[in-house]
Amino acid sequence: MKATEVPAIAGAYLFEPTPFADERGFFCRTFDADVARSVGLDPDAFVQDSLSRSARGVLRGLHLRSGDGEAKLVRCSYGKVFDVVVDLRADSPTYLGRAYFELSGETQATLYVPAGCAHGFQALSEPADVSYRIDRPHDPAEDVTIAFDDPELAIEWPLPVASVSRRDREAPGLAEALKHMERTRLP
Template sequence: MQVHRTVIDGVLLFVPAPAVDRHGDATATFDASVARRHGVDPSRFLQDSQSRSTRGVVRGLHGRIGRGESKLVRCAHGAMHDVVVDARPSSPTFGRVAGFLLDDTDMRHLYIPAGCLHGFQALSETVDTCYRIDTPHEPTEDVAVRFDDPDLAVRWPLAAGTMSGRDRAAGSWSDLCGLLGVPAPERVCAVGW
């Protein structure tokens, strides 16, 4: 398994090496020793969750304040456009946006450290997204920023489909920066990984 650093400090892209034979293929979707070598403590993960979405659905941009939440995200079925926003004021990449293609072909997955916002859009008819999370859910720490916030300028591949009422009513990037007690960066740029 290869591990790539990304344009957001601490966000890692794990790229497995499937074994392919006449029966199909198989791959390790998580390897604790690889994670440890790259600074991710596998013993911290407490919960695995899965969501199912249909083409065009946008989920996010979600995050947590307080303790935060680190997670591993992968697409078990289908394809999705995954987005991470660095919302950690002390980070050298604060305000940076990165997009990733996660699918069931390459089986890549992301490690997203606590303090980042996360969201995705389903690109295939059905998308199953798996999350490995290191912190119990605490609803009072939940924050959300609109998927179409003009300061973040996330480039979603499809027109936005169905989304939750919570996501439609999410606040702005500027609002979140105010909650964090920091000025919003003058220019946030959407970039690749």
């Protein structure tokens, strides 16, 4: 497994496994504690795993958490997604930087999203399963959502948006979300 820094997002990494393929299919390691440690991540910090399944064109995001934030490992375990990360850490050298990825069940690459970064994706296949491993138990009171179509972010989603949740559809723009993040930042 190889870990590569994501230049547009300080502290983000893409973990790419080395699959063993034969006539039966493939086998690969999707998480390696030693590789995580080698880039400064504590593998024992992750406390919750979740899975979402989305139909083609479904858009989820842009989401993050206020307070201490939430770091996550994200992997498309089946199908394919267009994945987006936006750095909202005011003290980050890549503040407001954006990074785009195609994650797929074929490659099984895992993206590490640092706390303080917004994350979202659009399913490119029918269906797409996305696995999340997060470093804090989920607290809905800390959820922050940013409009996926915010003109300041100008994210070019690859497909027409087939469906979004009510929360995502009614999300405030980037400027309002940043103000909320500032108000809720822990001392």
